[in-house]
Amino acid sequence: MNETVSPLLKIVVGVILLMVVAPLVVPLLMSVSDTPYIVFPPQGFTLKWYAEVLANPEARGSFLFSLELAAIVTLVSLAFGVPCAAGLTRYRVPGQDAVLGLILSPLIVPLIVTGVALLQLFALLGSRATMLQLVIGHTVVCLPYVIRSVSASLLLVNRNLEDAAAVLGAPPHLVATKVIWPQVRPGILAGGIFCFIVSFDDYPISMWLADGNHFPVPLYLYTVIERSFDPSIAAIASLMIVFALLLVLVIEKVFGLSLARLAS
Amino acid sequence: MATATSAGGGEVRLTGICRSYGTTQVVRDVNLNAAGGEILALLGPSGCGKTTTLRMIAGLVQPSAGEITIDGAPITGLPVHRRNLGMLFQNYALFPHLSVLENVAFGLAMRGASKTETTRRAREALALVRLAGFEDRMPAALSGGQQQRVAMARAIVYRPRVLLLDEPFGALDKKLREEMQIELRQLCNELGLTTILVTHDQEEALILADQIAVMRGGRIEQVDNARAIYERPVSHFVADFIGSSNFIAAGIVEKTGDHTLLRSAGGHLFASTVANDFSATDRVAVAIRPESVRLSPGEQPAAPNTLSGTIRRSLFKGQVLSVWMQNGSNGEFQVSVPIEEAGTLSPRPGEIWTARWSAERTLVVREQ
Structure with a gap:
């Protein structure tokens, strides 16, 4: 870890990071522009767009709804994804590859197609439970992320440690909590974060399944862009970016240390 | 504690x-x-x-x-x-x-x-x-x-x-x-x-x-x-796995008490005074540890536990000099010469030398 890094590598990494981060900075800058429409570079400085957005009950409602939806989807995805990943990695199941392929397929099929398919399915079933439909739709899309990261961490679990714990006198349930859990926790956590963010950001699935009472933030943002073009759009976008950053930071603070300890 | x-x-x-x-x-x-x-x-x-x-x-x-x-x-x-x-x-x-x-x-x-x-x-x-x-x-x-x-x-x-x-x-x-x-x-x-x-x-x-x-x-x-x-390894496998040994397939021709007399296919005689449980009908071999063998120059008259052969190669291994000699009917034979003796005893490739060992060092092992 203490190897000296060549200056060229530093420059390349710097450029890549810049390309990733620069687009995110643009709405942040535009959101403080003291003009009635979006301009870049921003002119003047004001926080009134943030005040406007936060005071707007529609915007607030969408934001809170997205949070609720993402939280439920994360819980459901973990509830299905963790046992599924455990089954696929730790046991020999007939048709293992087919099951895995099926679960990961939403990553390959365009989301918009998945969304239409789900809409047709729900229409066929005569379903009117929008919330349930949204949760199912998002879970289908989020599950691959959970399964991927949990499987990866389960595959890295050192089976010797389980044997060692058992010989040392740990009954199976304590082997699971004291030895397996600390090893897979980072993977489950990462899967959960991905899941939350994918659901929170999702447009193509929600577009087909949402209704006026269940209106996630990305849809709201899109309708606002169609209606007007003032910096409040940038303010909403900025709030979403800051929120995602905060989420990652909090998790890094709470669990990051244990990751660093493992890697040291 | x-x-x-x-x-x-x-x-x-x-x-x-x-x-x-x-x-x-x-x-x-x-x-x-x-x-x-x-x-x-x-x-x-x-x-x-x-x-x-x-x-x-x-x-x-x-x-x-x-x-x-x-x-x-x-x-x-x-x-x-x-x-x-x-x-x-x-x-x-x-x-x-x-x-x-x-x-x-x-x-x-x-x-x-x-x-x-x-x-x-x-x-x-x-x-x-x-x-x-x-x-x-x-x-x-x-x-x-x-x-x-x-x-x-x-x-x-x-x-x-x-x-x-x-x-x-x-x-x-x-x-x-x-x-x-x-x-x-x-x-x-x-x-x-x-x-x-x-x-x-x-x-x-x-x-x-x-x-x-x-x-x-x-x-x-x-x-x-x-x-x-x-x-006292009992089998070819054990004699080979623990330490190393030279093996010569032989049959028991005479057994009285702990004394066993064996003959190889090439007609060489081997005498062993190491106790064993084998009888004339068992498939056995004579096993000789390389360090049990003493070398002397030239060809010596045929006798039990004596083999003559041409030196093929020798290898310095720190504490011992490993020597391989070729004996017509019995194949290659490995001898370890302690390094302090190697100064006076230096077999060179191509020379004829004789290997000899005692009956207490002649092991009889089961062939697989």
């Missing part, structure tokens, strides 16, 4: 132990007995079933047939975590998310010891393996030898009756390995632990074990103390 813990190791007995995976028999009818406080090595090449046997004692693998007892009590039906054994794994298997102290304390915590008691005894165990002061380190921050010691402390801290070692020194370099072997032997003797060790390294078995069980193809070839195994 050391003497206080010598509550004595348990006597481990394996009776008719078998294990198969599908149609493959990995362990076949193994009968073994490790007396209390004894160090027993299961020695053999990879795939001989030694690790499976050890894992069956630990409870990590269930035997297909047979019974294992400790101090007469059957443990075959007991789950792993209730067997109260200590085990050292090949790559130590330390918990990476726990500190050194927490690792050592794990077994005590599982036994419901109080927090203060656990900490006190874990510290004592660490002191015993000379790692006092390392309590708060993480395993990844330790060297291989230190990790090995932590694993050792973790395995003995709750005073198990039996200690199982699965190739515990494989990952260490030669010098450190020898140090650790001697340390381990002292520790086991001090604690009076019955120890069962799995290894493919004959030297390790010779250094550590009171008794060695040589395994091959899932079966036990021979069980005896190190010296007896080396000096």
